[in-house]
Amino acid sequence: MKRSSCDEHRAWLVDALGGPPQPQGDPTLAAEAAACPECRAVAGEIQSSWELLRLVRPLEPPPALRERTRGAVLALIAEDRAVASRRGWSSASQVPLAVGSGLGAAAATLFLLGGLIWGSHLPEGHLFFCAAIFTGLLVGAFAWIYSATTVSGVHLDVAARVGVLALTITVAATTTCPELHVLWWWDRSVPGRFFTTLLGAGGSSLVFGFTYGLIPGFLAALFGGRLLAARWLANGLVAAGVVFLLATPVIYLQSAPFTSGVIASWLAGTAAGTLCGVFGALRVRARVARAGALG
Amino acid sequence: MAAYQAGNEAAFAELFDRYAGAIYGFLVRRLGDPALAEDLYQEVFLRLHRARPSYDPGRPFRTWLFSIAHNLLSDALRSRRRTPSLTQFQEEFGGAATSGDKAPNAVNLGATIASDGASPEAALVTRELGEALNRALRSLPPDEVTVLILARLEGLPYDEIGHVIGRSAAATKQLAYRALKRVRAELVASGHGGEP
Numbered sequence: 001m002k003r004s005s006c007d008e009h010r011a012w013l014v015d016a017l018g019g020p021p022q023p024q025g026d027p028t029l030a031a032e033a034a035a036c037p038e039c040r041a042v043a044g045e046i047q048s049s050w051e052l053l054r055l056v057r058p059l060e061p062p063p064a065l066r067e068r069t070r071g072a073v074l075a076l077i078a079e080d081r082a083v084a085s086r087r088g089w090s091s092a093s094q095v096p097l098a099v100g101s102g103l104g105a106a107a108a109t110l111f112l113l114g115g116l117i118w119g120s121h122l123p124e125g126h127l128f129f130c131a132a133i134f135t136g137l138l139v140g141a142f143a144w145i146y147s148a149t150t151v152s153g154v155h156l157d158v159a160a161r162v163g164v165l166a167l168t169i170t171v172a173a174t175t176t177c178p179e180l181h182v183l184w185w186w187d188r189s190v191p192g193r194f195f196t197t198l199l200g201a202g203g204s205s206l207v208f209g210f211t212y213g214l215i216p217g218f219l220a221a222l223f224g225g226r227l228l229a230a231r232w233l234a235n236g237l238v239a240a241g242v243v244f245l246l247a248t249p250v251i252y253l254q255s256a257p258f259t260s261g262v263i264a265s266w267l268a269g270t271a272a273g274t275l276c277g278v279f280g281a282l283r284v285r286a287r288v289a290r291a292g293a294l295g
Numbered sequence: 296m297a298a299y300q301a302g303n304e305a306a307f308a309e310l311f312d313r314y315a316g317a318i319y320g321f322l323v324r325r326l327g328d329p330a331l332a333e334d335l336y337q338e339v340f341l342r343l344h345r346a347r348p349s350y351d352p353g354r355p356f357r358t359w360l361f362s363i364a365h366n367l368l369s370d371a372l373r374s375r376r377r378t379p380s381l382t383q384f385q386e387e388f389g390g391a392a393t394s395g396d397k398a399p400n401a402v403n404l405g406a407t408i409a410s411d412g413a414s415p416e417a418a419l420v421t422r423e424l425g426e427a428l429n430r431a432l433r434s435l436p437p438d439e440v441t442v443l444i445l446a447r448l449e450g451l452p453y454d455e456i457g458h459v460i461g462r463s464a465a466a467t468k469q470l471a472y473r474a475l476k477r478v479r480a481e482l483v484a485s486g487h488g489g490e491p
Contacts (some may be wrong), residue, residue, distance in 0.1 A: 014453075014468040014475075045479040046472070052428060052482070053447040055421075059320035061336060069337045070311055073344050077304050 009039050013046050094146045101146075102139030106131060109167070112175045113253050126256055134249045138164070141242065153231045154238055158224070162278070163242030166220035170212070170250055181254050183208060183266065202265040205258075209251075209269020210276075217243045217277025225281055229289065232282055240278040244271050296356050300347050311340065314357070317449055318364055324444055325368055325437070335371055339364045358455040361445060365459050372437075424487055431481030438462075439474035446471055 061069070114127050141160035143149075149156040179185035186192040186208045187201075195204040221228065221239060228235040247270055255263045298306035318339055322332040342363050350359060432440060438460055445451040445459060453471065454464040462470070 014472045042476075046475045049475040049478040049482070050447065052424070052478070053443060055424075056428075056448060058316050058448065059323055060316045061319035061333075065319075065333050065336060066315055069315075069340050070308065072337055073307060073311070073340050074304055076341070076344050077302055077307060081302055 006036060006039055009036075009043075013043055095143070098143040098146055099139050101142040102135055102137075105138045105142075105164070105167075106134035109134060109171050109250070110253070112171055113250060123256065126253070130249050130253045133252070137245055137249065141246065154234045155227045156238065158227045159235065159239040159242045162217075162220045162224045162228075162239045163246045165224045166216035166243040166274075167246040167250070169216040169219055170247060173216075174250065174254075181257060182212075183254065183258060183262070201259075202261050205262045206265040206269040209266040209271075210273035211269075212251075212266070213244065213247060213270035213273030213275075214277040214280075215273075216247070217274040218281045219277075221278040221281030222284060225278075225285055228282055229286055232286075236279050236282050237275075240275045243278060244274045247274065296347075296350060297352065300350065307344075310356070314360055317357075318360065320448065321361065321364055321444055322368065324448075325440060326371075331371065335364075335367055339367055342367060354458070355455060357449075357451065358458050361449070361451070361459045365441065427482050427485040427487040428478070430485060431478040434481055435474050435477055439470050439477070442467055442470045443474050443478075 060066075110127065110131055114130070141163055144156045144160040145164070147157065174182050177185050179188075183205060187196060187204065192204055192208065195207045198204075199207070217240060220243060221236075225239065228239060248267065251263065251266055251270065255266075258266075296306070296310065299310060319332070319336055322335050322339070323329060326332045326335070339360075343360060346363065350356070432443070435443070441460055442453075442456055445456045446453065451459070453467045457464045457467040460467065
């Protein structure tokens with residue numbers, strides 16, 4: 001028998017091991033195998049080993065191991081389900097809600113503060129840029145609110161709620177201002193003139209910015225800052241950060257007539273005022289809570 | 296599997312019941328270390344759970360599961376920097392062939408040789424045969440043992456086994472061929488050359 005035929009026969013033998021090897025199943029190979037003593041011997045060896053291995057029965061894991069393993073995976077499935085429910089904002093029902101809320105709040109803010117209702121003199125590009133920033137920030141904030149997102153004890157949802165509340169206070173106050181640009185109104189007011197004389201235009205806008213961040217930040221954190229007491233430093237910083245971020249487009253929206261130095265002072269003052277306002281409110285809340293008036 | 300991927304607990308329980316024994320047998324027979332096999336056993340299913348989003352429904356689930364077990368086994372053996380032994384087979388078939396005493400935590404697998412209802416003489420023959428089979432399997436390289444376990448005990452076709460061990464179907468058949476020849480040669484050398 002040729003060597004190539006022997007090789008073919010052996011390859012076929014292994015193939016046939018899905019069941020008992022039956023060389024007679026292929027007439028050509030069977031005939032060649034019958035004529036080749038070596039192939040006959042190999043077929044016998046392979047089949048014998050294969051049959052012997054059949055004697056080994058399946059194993060079963062110890063019941064305790066089996067139950068422990070099953071329980072571990074079932075616990076993970078339950079945990080996955082709980083995590084999925086906490087991440088509800090990513091579900092189809094809450095994403096549109098966050099986007100809709102963000103768009104609605106951004107549009108309302110722009111119409112009120114950009115003067116679109118009263119007749120705006122702001123450049124279109126300025127408005128569009130501000131709209132884009134506002135929409136992104138507000139969609140993110142509402143997503144945190146709807147998802148009740150909390151990371152390592154830092155309540156992002158509460159921070160976002162404080163931020164939106166502070167923005168509402170800012171928009172309401174700015175809308176009631178007799179001037180479209182609140183900094184103009186400040187510059188013409190008695191305290192504004194005093195600080196301008198004392199500190200210059202930059203110093204005056206710094207003081208204005210401080211008040212601009214302090215009052216909304218304080219009020220929002222005072223009335224919306226529930227749950228921020230635990231890990232108060234991290235929670236307070238995040239809440240103040242959100243308040244400031246949501247305030248910056250408002251400042252940007254009204255920045256068109258002013259120099260960059262004045263705007264920078266306004267922003268710096270707002271950042272400092274926001275921090276003081278939020279942490280001041282948390283301190284007040286803590287004192288009131290200790291007095292038993294708040295939970 | 297699709298239902299399990301979607302988080303259905305009953306679907307997982309069904310899959311687990313179907314493959315719990317097969318995976319356990321695979322690990323114990325490949326490792327020869329029941330304690331390590333038990334650690335890996337739970338880890339196989341935890342890894343299955345973590346990897347379930349990546350499961351390709353076009354592939355047989357059984358092959359995918361054994362691939363996970365095989366990879367985990369390879370990682371564990373690599374980390375231990377030792378050659379996989381088949382001492383479990385020694386314990387399985389009586390335990391005294393080479394090392395004397397049986398390991399205290401060993402799983403007694405002596406009953407896994409089919410000898411139900413056999414006379415004492417036949418049981419002795421079966422035991423001796425088991426010890427010889429143990430030695431034969433211990434002489435095999437790891438991939439050859441894997442191929443034999445998956446082909447003979449689990450009934451996987453060679454192309455699927457090839458996927459598990461990362462070889463072609465032809466190379467897998469070659470492994471099976473060599474493994475069966477080695478087993479036979481070892482049995483003959485130990486005086487068990489007759490038909491089972």
